[in-house]
Amino acid sequence: MALEKITAVTGRAVYVPGNDIDTDRIIPARFMKCVTFDGLGEFLFHDVRKNADGTDQAHPLNDPRFRGATILLSGANFGCGSSREHAPQAIQKYGFRAVVAESFAEIFFGNCTTLGIPCAAAARADIARLAAAIAADPSLAVTLDVAAGEIRFGGQAIPAEVRPAARDALIHGRWDAIGELLEGLPAVQALATRTPYLAA
Amino acid sequence: MAKSLFEKVWAAHAVRTLANGQTQLLIGTHLIHEVTSPQAFGMLRDLGLKVAMPHRTFATVDHIVPTDQLVEPYRDPLAQAMMEELRRNCAESGITFFDRATGKQGIVHIVGPEQGITQPGTTIACGDSHTSTHGAFGAVAFGIGTTQIRDVLATQTMALGKLKVRRINVRGRLRPGVYAKDVILHIIRVLGVNGGTGYAYEYGGEVFDRFSMEERMTVCNMSIEGGARAGYVNPDQTTFDYLRGRPYSPQGAAWDAAVERWRGFASDPGCPYDDIVTIEAADIAPTVTWGINPGQGIAITESIPDPTHATAADERASIEEALAYMKLRPGAAIKGTRIDVAFIGSCTNGRLSDFREVARHVRGRRVAPGVKAIAVPGSQIVALQCEKEGIDQVLRDAGFEWRAAGCSMCLAMNPDKLIGDQLCASSSNRNFKGRQGSPTGRTLLMSPLMVAAAAVTGTVADAREVFAVNS
Numbered sequence: 001m002a003l004e005k006i007t008a009v010t011g012r013a014v015y016v017p018g019n020d021i022d023t024d025r026i027i028p029a030r031f032m033k034c035v036t037f038d039g040l041g042e043f044l045f046h047d048v049r050k051n052a053d054g055t056d057q058a059h060p061l062n063d064p065r066f067r068g069a070t071i072l073l074s075g076a077n078f079g080c081g082s083s084r085e086h087a088p089q090a091i092q093k094y095g096f097r098a099v100v101a102e103s104f105a106e107i108f109f110g111n112c113t114t115l116g117i118p119c120a121a122a123a124r125a126d127i128a129r130l131a132a133a134i135a136a137d138p139s140l141a142v143t144l145d146v147a148a149g150e151i152r153f154g155g156q157a158i159p160a161e162v163r164p165a166a167r168d169a170l171i172h173g174r175w176d177a178i179g180e181l182l183e184g185l186p187a188v189q190a191l192a193t194r195t196p197y198l199a200a
Numbered sequence: 201m202a203k204s205l206f207e208k209v210w211a212a213h214a215v216r217t218l219a220n221g222q223t224q225l226l227i228g229t230h231l232i233h234e235v236t237s238p239q240a241f242g243m244l245r246d247l248g249l250k251v252a253m254p255h256r257t258f259a260t261v262d263h264i265v266p267t268d269q270l271v272e273p274y275r276d277p278l279a280q281a282m283m284e285e286l287r288r289n290c291a292e293s294g295i296t297f298f299d300r301a302t303g304k305q306g307i308v309h310i311v312g313p314e315q316g317i318t319q320p321g322t323t324i325a326c327g328d329s330h331t332s333t334h335g336a337f338g339a340v341a342f343g344i345g346t347t348q349i350r351d352v353l354a355t356q357t358m359a360l361g362k363l364k365v366r367r368i369n370v371r372g373r374l375r376p377g378v379y380a381k382d383v384i385l386h387i388i389r390v391l392g393v394n395g396g397t398g399y400a401y402e403y404g405g406e407v408f409d410r411f412s413m414e415e416r417m418t419v420c421n422m423s424i425e426g427g428a429r430a431g432y433v434n435p436d437q438t439t440f441d442y443l444r445g446r447p448y449s450p451q452g453a454a455w456d457a458a459v460e461r462w463r464g465f466a467s468d469p470g471c472p473y474d475d476i477v478t479i480e481a482a483d484i485a486p487t488v489t490w491g492i493n494p495g496q497g498i499a500i501t502e503s504i505p506d507p508t509h510a511t512a513a514d515e516r517a518s519i520e521e522a523l524a525y526m527k528l529r530p531g532a533a534i535k536g537t538r539i540d541v542a543f544i545g546s547c548t549n550g551r552l553s554d555f556r557e558v559a560r561h562v563r564g565r566r567v568a569p570g571v572k573a574i575a576v577p578g579s580q581i582v583a584l585q586c587e588k589e590g591i592d593q594v595l596r597d598a599g600f601e602w603r604a605a606g607c608s609m610c611l612a613m614n615p616d617k618l619i620g621d622q623l624c625a626s627s628s629n630r631n632f633k634g635r636q637g638s639p640t641g642r643t644l645l646m647s648p649l650m651v652a653a654a655a656v657t658g659t660v661a662d663a664r665e666v667f668a669v670n671s
């Protein structure tokens with residue numbers, strides 16, 4: 001299975017401030033009642049974007065200036081909470097191609113990588129700088145250079161690291177493990193046969 | 201060289217090293233449920249792949265099942281569709297499904313141990329973050345996403361980087377009225393909601409040595425709330441006694457051989473850890489959360505934090521955000537806060553010992569007027585045993601609704617939901633914004649007995665006082 005080599009993501013960015021933004025916030029549990037992921041994008045951040053009566057709340061994703069952004073910017077411990085893959089799926093289906101935050105929750109990070117969404121960690125002050133730049137000019141082109149570990153925008157550059165294992169997987173087009181795992185099947189069967197509780 | 205259980209289990213299941221440096225890890229047991237598996241089966245079909253080891257895959261239905269409706273079709277057509285999808289996928293692939301008609305259905309993290317499927321020295325994966333529960337048996341158990349479910353279905357393996365291991369010793373004896381739930385809420389409060397990132401937690405010390413399997417499960421269950429992908433307790437006689445005679449436990453001569461093997465997986469004395477933390481049992485009080493993550497907890501005797509006393513700007517901001525959402529007053533006592541709903545259940549605290557403990561104290565008491573109290577057993581087997589012991593009747597007499605097994609109000613994917621900004625005293629594991637079904641609903645996490653105390657007084661209360669707990 002040949003996968004795309006994701007070396008960089010370029011596009012406009014939107015800043016959703018806050019620490020500990022959990023997967024319930026990203027996609028409330030009631031939208032997980034589905035048997036496919038199609039259509040999840042429209043419910044991204046639903047409960048902080050919409051009022052109970054369906055009207056819009058003030059939220060960066062409701063701001064027309066940031067429509068079409070492909071890079072999501074946020075705070076520390078992004079994606080904590082439930083392991084639901086509906087969260088990265090909703091992010092991807094909404095149109096995001098990369099997430100930049102101060103830090104990421106473990107399972108969320110892994111789930112994103114497997115979908116080919118780079119999660120890059122940047123320092124708080126640098127995120128603030130980038131956020132200020134896009135607030136000043138929402139049409140600013142932002143490039144997350146996955147390979148080089150930096151974000152470039154408007155003549156500036158800030159360090160933004162995708163953890164090495166994930167980075168290599170992304171830039172070499174190995175972010176979805178299934179192909180390699182399937183190649184290992186004979187070895188899997190052999191190990192299973194030697195493992196008492198599996199052999200029985 | 202002396203090794204930890206994690207190291208040994210990892211080594212026993214490592215198939216090979218992948219190009220990115222991760223390990224292809226054999227997953228001995230794959231547990232699936234209706235919410236996160238249908239998309240994975242869809243991906244499998246798209247790729248033209250089959251389930252590699254259907255006999256090592258077990259299914260149950262828990263998240264969406266109504267707890268007040270047993271006959272299908274369910275009132276919610278989406279819930280019915282998910283149910284049917286799982287049934288179809290299991291039938292097509294030859295996977296054992298603990299459907300409601302089997303009498304063995306329940307929350308996936310309760311069913312696995314109950315059936316003896318969860319065993320020491322094994323690897324377990326499930327598309328649910330509370331899979332860490334199974335670590336109570338000395339298994340290495342991971343919560344995984346849907347794509348990884350696909351990987352495990354297709355290959356019985358997944359790609360994973362090795363975790364570090366932090367040993368957490370809880371030393372001494374717990375004070376009366378302090379439960380396993382308080383232990384883990386305290387640990388998360390001390391180490392933080394992401395203190396465990398990159399780690400597996402190994403819980404030990406006198407408190408864990410004395411704990412029953414159900415108590416160990418309560419703690420391991422919430423490892424993920426502390427950021428640890430997995431959490432475990434070394435297997436010992438308590439583990440073996442629990443497993444003996446269960447449907448999937450080895451029988452006869454195979455049993456003795458299995459116990460021998462299981463013992464060998466326990467961490468060797470003096471093995472190295474990446475980190476060691478020691479906690480004094482005597483420092484742990486009945487704990488209640490006041491905020492919007494499980495680390496925002498205080499002892500029942502403490503007052504709600506005041507953001508103006510915060511030492512760091514982000515701490516201040518997070519306290520402010522939490523209090524604004526929770527509509528709680530900084531500096532006020534948490535005790536005495538009025539509640540609207542009391543929920544006893546979930547994979548954290550929906551087991552027999554939880555309901556026994558509650559019934560023992562609630563007998564003869566009444567739920568306060570205006571409080572909706574629901575008790576939801578974690579599995580049909582738990583329900584049946586409670587009913588045999590008359591626990592359901594004690595709870596009903598007290599004014600609780602006694603429901604059928606499922607996740608229920610833990611995340612409210614079924615009809616059991618908070619309404620508006622109701623405040624819920626809950627024995628579950630997550631207090632995130634909107635977690636219990638209403639976007640403005642509020643959750644206070646606590647032990648089942650503390651929930652019972654809140655139910656009968658109508659306010660957050662110290663169960664030790666309400667029920668005169670001294671043993």
Ligand code: SF4
Nearest residue numbers: 330546547607610611
């Ligand atoms: S009881 Fe709650 S935490 Fe446990 S599996 Fe169900 S929804 Fe998840």
